Amino acid sequence: MVRVRGLGHAFAGRRVLAGLDLDVPAGQRVAVVGPNGAGKSTLLSIVATLLTPREGTVEVDGARYPDGVRDARARIGYLGHDPQVYLDLTPAQNLRLFGDLYGVTGLAARIHDALAAVGLLARAHDPVRTFSRGMAQRLGIARMGLHDPGLLLLDEPYTGLDADGSRLLDGVVAATSRDATVVMVTHDLDRARTLCDRVVMIHRGRVAWDVPAGDVDLPALAARYEQATR
Amino acid sequence: MSLTTDTTRPAAPRHILALGVLSAVLMGLAVVGALGIAPEDADQGVVQRIFYFHVAVAIASMVAFGVGCVAGIVFLRRGTTLWDDIGVSSVEVGLVYSVLTIITGSIWAKGAWGVWWRWDDVRLVSFLLIILLYAAYFVLRGSAEPDRQARFGAVYAVFAFAAVPLSFYSVRIAQSFIHPVVFTSKGANMPGSMLVWFVVSLAGFLCLFATLVAVEVQQRRAQRALERLKRRFDHVH
């Protein structure tokens, strides 16, 4: 599903990714962990088509960047720290906008279902500005999944989620991943281990450690993490 | 790595030296020719001699902006830093030349009409607009995110160069708006003895432009090599 080869990137001359390779087969859930500044978010931004890689290649579902960026975009569902919805629009208006941008068919019914799934149906016509952070992020989850993406890219999505929202997102990740691929950047080692199939640690712009989630116990992972941060 | 070969070459590359010498010779010739040898204008007297520099530097500035635009297009297609360097340096020199155009034009206006500025002088007003247009280039570059400076600079260089003829033409129609007299171009039929020195002066300014761009490109390259070296040094420590 995702194929990353020799990925290199630098911000204003400072190297963030240095020849990173990563393969994610379809249907796999991968947690990307690592210390701050390791290049996790940059990797995710590049796969999400927000950044153009300076070196190396990225392929999503056979669509190679930069030529295949538009095809890839249609298959990706992206969720970052922020819900990525307009605060001055209502949930219904937001989902209508993104549904139109992604060319979702039967949109009205889908919006209804999506809002019901994240428990926002009663507030469908209130401006998002009046929502709590957790509610807005739940709308972000609905936005991310509206077009049935085959690849979910989550950049520390639990930031700002309340306990209910976190459980909801856990459910979304667990449920969609039967047929969808998930790449999730997180600091939450426990969640990485329990929710995902595989844990990839990035350090200094490269994959430093790559193991099936079943093979790691939390103390070992934490120890590895500590070691890398030092 | 190319780092070491870049930094251990202290002398100026040969092409810069050659260009520099050529520009010095041509500019010297132009000064001597324009001020000493060329025939004095019957109507305007000595002040007319600034024409050789005023018009030449005006044309050269347009050439510089044209090069900036072309460099921008090439940069957007290939993404090589060299073309960004050429683009920035061209716009820099073009801007300086535009300022020189205004200064020499203003001196000419003072000599010919007794005032420093006339809003009905098409060239003065056009170049004022062009300076404003291209000054914005540096404002944009300065404030853009570091990784986007080169691309935005290239886009704006294309945009501004497309706006240049619009500015020229709009100043003309603004003139007809104030004075319904058709603009006649000066110096359209100049005698051969004047033309020679005009061409020498123009060649001098173009050569100087090429020299300055070459120096600036070299300087920017050296600057980057230095920064790379610094980062590597920081990394070791």
Next chain:
Amino acid sequence: MSASRGRQLRALVRKDLQLEARTRETVTAMALFALVAMVVFQFAVGQRSDDATGVAGGIIWATIALAAVLGVGRTWVPEREQRVLHGVLVAPVPRLVMLIARVIVLWLFLLAIEVLIVPLGVVFFVHDASPEGLALVAGLCAVANLAIAVPGALLASMSVFSRARELVIPVLLLPALVPVVIAAAGGTHAVLGPEVQMAEFLGYCRFLAVCAAVFCLVAYATFDHVLDD
């Protein structure tokens, strides 16, 4: 599942109009600013003579250009302030569609303030304007707005990724708008006087159309390099 460009375009324009309908920030600010600017201009230049017909076109279009700077400055602001920029950029929308949506919205905003500013300017500064002249000015607005909106949308999209964007936009946009203001003022002047000078008016309109076309071409050729990194 592939989205049609028309549907995306409609969605993006509708989104900006919905945002504007909810907050009423941009058009209100543009209109008030234009009104204030017109009053300032009147005291600065218009008061010298009783009949300001000669400068009416200039004042109206200088005012509109300044208001346009305000409107252009608001472009992409909701995306930045409400942190939706990434959400919009990861959507499979051709960047040209995003640019065209911006142009349409700016065009509509400009038209909205012209509906107020042009008649007011005529009432304030022109003694005897003909209805025919006013209709012609409306046509001129349609062309001039395009010549303002296209560079506006292009430059605004660059300033999204810049520091001090509120300083950058006027410096970038106004020099490019000078030709547009000159021609639009000339065209307005040609038809708002005691008699309608049709040939002159059409000449100015033609030049405005050329400006719009040149800006469209540049925007079309370069826009891909502006939004994507």
